Amino acid sequence: MVKEYYDICKFGCLSIKSTPFHVLQGLAIIMIIEGELKFTTVGNTTMLTEGQIEIINVKEPVKLEAVADECRLWFLYFERIFVDSIRDDFEYVLYNCNEGNFFGVKASKEQIDLLKRKFLAMLTAGEEGENSITIEKMARDILEFIWPNFNVVEYMFADKTESGERFKDISIYMFKNIEKKFSLGNIAQNVYLSAPYLSREFSLNLKKTCSEIINYYRTINVVIQLIDTDKTLSYIAETSGFSSTTYYNKVFLKFLGCSPSKFRAANKNQRFHYVVEPLKLQELENVLSYMRQKEIAGRNVTIAYSADRETFEEQLVNDGEEQREYTIKVTLNPGESLRIVKKI
Known part of the structure; x- marks a missing residue:
């Protein structure tokens, strides 16, 4: 199926x-x-x-x-x-x-x-x-x-194309090097920016500090290791990139609400x-049809029937400063009908 x-x-x-x-x-x-x-x-x-x-x-x-x-x-x-x-x-x-x-x-x-x-x-x-x-x-x-x-990071820099592209690259750099110990200073040096400037940009645009983002990415990596590998808890902690095991456990608790050992027991190899x-074709078509109807909603609708009444033209006029007209021709089979709701 x-x-x-x-x-x-x-x-x-x-x-x-x-x-x-x-x-x-x-x-x-x-x-x-x-x-x-x-x-x-x-x-x-x-x-x-x-x-x-x-x-x-x-x-x-x-x-x-x-x-x-x-x-x-x-x-x-x-x-x-x-x-x-x-x-x-x-x-x-x-x-x-x-x-x-x-x-x-x-x-x-x-x-x-x-x-x-x-x-x-x-x-x-x-x-x-x-x-x-x-x-x-x-x-x-x-x-x-x-x-x-x-793209979450780039979206938050929507009005700053160059900055958005740069910070997307920084985000990728963090992910790729997440098991290494690095700081804001290391990142700044890698992209040829000052650490204070980088810190301000993180806080202003991403609403998070650099440290919070690094910890988040590191926790994602730890979770992957816990549920997808058989590496020991101590090995994962030592190679997680966190400064100490104590800090590692503190950050993990903040994100997942439990210790790494409890998390692994609750999730690894669980049912x-x-x-x-079955994927029903009619159900898919119904949803697509509903979405098309929603697109029509909010527009002025007028109907011009042809002489034989089997075809008609539907004229849609967008509400807005720029008026655009669309004409959709539909052929109705015998016994079919179409309900049009006109906006008042």
Whole structure:
């Protein structure tokens, strides 16, 4: 019931009760279709409700829990080999739709809605049996769309393109060197900036200190080691990049609410409680149709019927300073009808 396109992606429908913290090697997108989901990362927890979409990053520890008995969702998982063929640094950048992340920011509504449409269109195409060439093209389009539009760090520097690009590079540098002991001074020297300037820019734009961001990235790395490897607790602590084991335990407790040993016991090799369900094409089409109707809402609508009444033209006029007209021609089959709600 999970459909797969070799070395590109897999997708399907899940009814989830709960999962422990786990790490995906590739990148995934989920969309809630029924119920409510508690979406927990190292940095934060958010509640996802029906119709919301979210990105699960490459090697990002995440825990999923249904608020009631179960939560149904659609998922689209991009294989790591395909993700790396688009960009080789997806692993070192965080992407999010909603505020449930360490930095507390979310993407724009317009970009989220566009990602939803791309997501639903690809699932529909796959369920209809499109060939691998078409699916690969759609998958590439989605990943290339995510990269510039859902990058948390770059988004916070939206009005400062040069600074945003620089701090994105700094973020990647931190991820790549996270097991090493480095300071703000080391980072500043690496990018040829002064440490005071760098500190001010972190606080002003990211609303976090450099130390807080480094600790966050280090904790993500520690969590990955705890649930995805058999390395000893002492070895992980010693190679985590923290200045001492005491400080390591203090930071971990702050982010996860427990000690590393308790976290490993609660999450490593624990059961996933979910059921794979058939992905219903009609359900996908209904959601796409609903989204199109929402796009029409808020516009003035007039209908001009043709003489035979089997076709009509729908004229949409945007509300706004710049008036644009669109004409959509639709052919109705015998017995079909279309309900148009006119804005007053």
